Amino acid sequence: MIKKTLYFGNPVYLSLKNAQLVIKLPEVVKNDTLPESFKRTSEVTKPIEDIGVVVLDHKQITITSGALEALLENNCAIITCDSKSMPIGLMLPLYGNTTQNERFRQQLDASLPLMKQLWQQTIKAKIENQAVVLKEYSDVETKCMNVWAADVKSGDSNNLEARAAAYYWKNLFQIEGFTRDRDGIPPNNLLNYGYAILRAVVARGLVVSGLLPTLGIHHHNRYNAYCLADDVMEPYRPYVDRLVCGMIKQGVDYTELTKELKAQLLTIPVLETHIAGKRSPLMVAVGQTTASLYKCFSGELRKISYPEM
Known part of the structure; x- marks a missing residue:
């Protein structure tokens, strides 16, 4: 089942009742002149099990501990945003799989040659997908x-990822004046936001598959808690790039990250992908990718299942 992405950009009360996320507006709750029956009917509820990602983008959002617990128990990724409305924090469940300990050990015991082969596959898939987007949106x-x-070799020893990225x-x-830089000019703002959503989806998929998002197959930044997510998301980045290219082609003003632009970027989890010869929403494809990665660590497979554009 496709999980939903919920975005909250205004003051709101979020609580839990009967396994439902209850959404209330503060101006309704605090208005003593309104009858209780009206207040109850103004509540919106969402089944917890249907939610995959929650984005909290306002300083006056209140969420109860019970709601947080229920969301995390159902493997939901919760993103918090800063004063510039850019994702700044990510909350994930500690336990997402029944055989977590065994899977952690297999991930930790993975050999260096295997890690290099997996990185080779990852970069090959990324460059191939970048080529498709470049052909579609440039001459x-x-x-x-x-x-x-x-030509990508084991471990990308010849650093073709960087060469391809520079050309791309x-x-x-x-x-x-555009260069790809986190602090660069627009549309870097759209890319940053899109990649943050993608990262959350991938990190969630890794936890559900019983893997540690911290331990990467290539990235090893000691200050990065999501090295493996950053690795696995590489072949999926071109899907964000394609979406941003399409938005720019529409002629929209992208100098500021408006709610309308965010709404389009929040469709990332349901973007259509082709994986293992079948069409799948991106979030489902990520689940297939992370599941195949675990099987590589356990010795059942030798190749990660990545999407092809």
Whole structure:
């Protein structure tokens, strides 16, 4: 079942009742002139089991401990945003699988050659997907991207990811002064927001598959709690890039990250992907990817299942 993404950008009370997330507006709750019957009918409820991602984007949002507990028990990823409405925090369940301890051990015991092979597969899939987006939204030659994808060695020892990225970002957006930089000019703001949503979806998928998001197959930043999520999301990044390209093509003003733009970016979990020869929403595809990664750690598979654009 496709899990829902809920975004809250205004003051709201979130609580739990009968396994439902109860959503109340403060101006209704605090208004003593309104009858209780009206207040009850103004409540909105959502089944907890249907929710996959919750985005909290306002300083006056109140959420009860019971609601948090129920969301995390159902493997929901909860994102909090800063004063600039950019995702700043991510809360995930500690236990997402019944054989968690065994899976942790298999992940920890993975050999270096296996990790290098998995990174090779990851970068190959990423460059191939980047080539598709570049061909779709620019007039430049993309044969070099396909050649680089085919030439990726174990562990990407020749650093073709960086070479492909330089070519990709130079040609994807025909915007004067644009470079891909977290603090750079728009549409970096759209990319940052989209990648944050994607990261949460991937981190959630890893936890559900019983893996530690902290221990990467390539990224090993001691200050990064989601190294494995950053690894696994690489072939999925072009889906965000394609969405952002489409938004720009619509002619929208993207200098500021408005609620309308966020609404489009929050469709990332349900973007259509092709994985294992079938069409799937992105969140479902991520689950297949993380499940296949666990099987690589356990020795059942030798290849991660990544989407193809």
